[in-house]
Amino acid sequence: GENVEQHPSTLSVQEGDSAVIKCTYSDSASNYFPWYKQELGKRPQLIIDIRSNVGEKKDQRIAVTLNKTAKHFSLHITETQPEDSAVYFCAANNFNKFYFGSGTKLNVKP
Amino acid sequence: DTGVSQNPRHKITKRGQNVTFRCDPISEHNRLYWYRQTLGQGPEFLTYFQNEAQLEKSRLLSDRFSAERPKGSFSTLEIQRTEQGDSAMYLCASSQMYGAGELFFGEGSRLTVL
DSSP states (O other): OOOEEEEOSEEEEETTSOEEEEEEESOTTOOEEEEEEEOTTSOOEEEEEEETTOSEEEETTEEEEEETTTTEEEEEEOSOOGGGOEEEEEEEEETTEEEEOOOEEEEEEO | OOSOEEEOSEEEEOTTOOEEEEEEOOTTOOEEEEEEEOTTSOOEEEEEEETTEEEEEOTTSOTTEEEEOTTSSOEEEEEOSOOGGGOEEEEEEEEOTTTTOOOEEOOOEEEEEO
């Protein structure tokens, strides 16, 4: 099956700074790459996604980039705010199954 | 329809007992997934259904685990002869069949095996 690796495992930034989280995947057949945000004790919720025919997608302060050749994709959060503090998971959809990275705990210091 | 619902939310059981979790997906969603999440890890794929058909089961999944979706609506996940290593959050998610649709997660069922 697909193998998704995510880095870093923890990330601490000052409010207003940018945060970048990176993921790699192993199977070139994967074609959809969502990012989920999970606050403590809550369900994962989709924040942005990208399909394999697109290189970049932006939604206000968050953006995702995809490099199919290198099999990696990244989440970029600009102008971070304390409410961005959470665990972020990347995922890859491979033949209708979603494989998740191990998560990045983002701490935004006020 | 307020989303994916799971119950019970918490289950504490003794080693060797059987437990069953239920998931009610979003009504128009054909696909239903079960994931397991342990502390500090991402959700781990267990199995998924398209309507009532179980299309795939993780090779890592013990034979003690079984899942059903008898009428293509709600699903149950049963764990027989529980072990302490089964302690985890069991997440259910659903999506629409066409395309690589967004996964909507339930709140999860937390299992503690003593």
